[in-house]
Amino acid sequence: MDVQKLFERYNRKYFGGKLPPYTVEISNKYATSRCCKAKRTIYLNEKPEKMKVALLHEMAHTISRSGHGPGWRRQMARLQRLGAPIPKSEYQSYARRNKIDPCREYLEEIEGAAMDAPDLPIHELVQSFRYDKGFITIEGVAETASERRFLREALKVAKEARTLFEKKNHGA
Numbered sequence: 001m002d003v004q005k006l007f008e009r010y011n012r013k014y015f016g017g018k019l020p021p022y023t024v025e026i027s028n029k030y031a032t033s034r035c036c037k038a039k040r041t042i043y044l045n046e047k048p049e050k051m052k053v054a055l056l057h058e059m060a061h062t063i064s065r066s067g068h069g070p071g072w073r074r075q076m077a078r079l080q081r082l083g084a085p086i087p088k089s090e091y092q093s094y095a096r097r098n099k100i101d102p103c104r105e106y107l108e109e110i111e112g113a114a115m116d117a118p119d120l121p122i123h124e125l126v127q128s129f130r131y132d133k134g135f136i137t138i139e140g141v142a143e144t145a146s147e148r149r150f151l152r153e154a155l156k157v158a159k160e161a162r163t164l165f166e167k168k169n170h171g172a
């Protein structure tokens with residue numbers, strides 16, 4: 001399957017040709033498929049029969065924030081309405097999961113951001129994210145115990161994602 005050609009076809013068909021050029025690679029560089037905005041590269045790590053869905057999934061990421069929040073799900077629903085080969089379960093399961101655990105959605109966004117902006121110091125990244133989500137006051141204080149817990153978790157996830165990213169990029 002020529003995934004690069006497929007990207008170009010889907011771009012014309014479902015995005016009005018407006019997506020910027022991306023390199024599409026079949027690769028096991030990451031544990032799952034991934035869209036790296038910084039490198040304008042989509043890595044597909046998928047069985048052949050799931051390749052098309054995975055590509056469309058990642059293409060939807062190119063024009064929404066990292067993670068599987070409402071912006072990404074809107075894109076997926078739009079693609080599906082246009083007749084793209086996406087089962088509804090591909091994005092509805094994320095909606096259900098995120099409803100049960102909204103923090104998970106934020107953590108995924110942080111994880112993506114840590115890899116998309118590899119030069120931004122982790123603390124700054126999490127800090128800007130905290131303001132963005134309203135988890136801290138203007139003085140930078142988390143007001144409740146659950147917010148503090150979430151922020152600790154966010155810092156941990158971002159650090160792990162960054163370490164993994166650096167290993168993959170500078171290692172063997």
Ligand SMILES: [Zn+2]
Nearest residue numbers: 057061067068
């Ligand atoms: Zn995704």
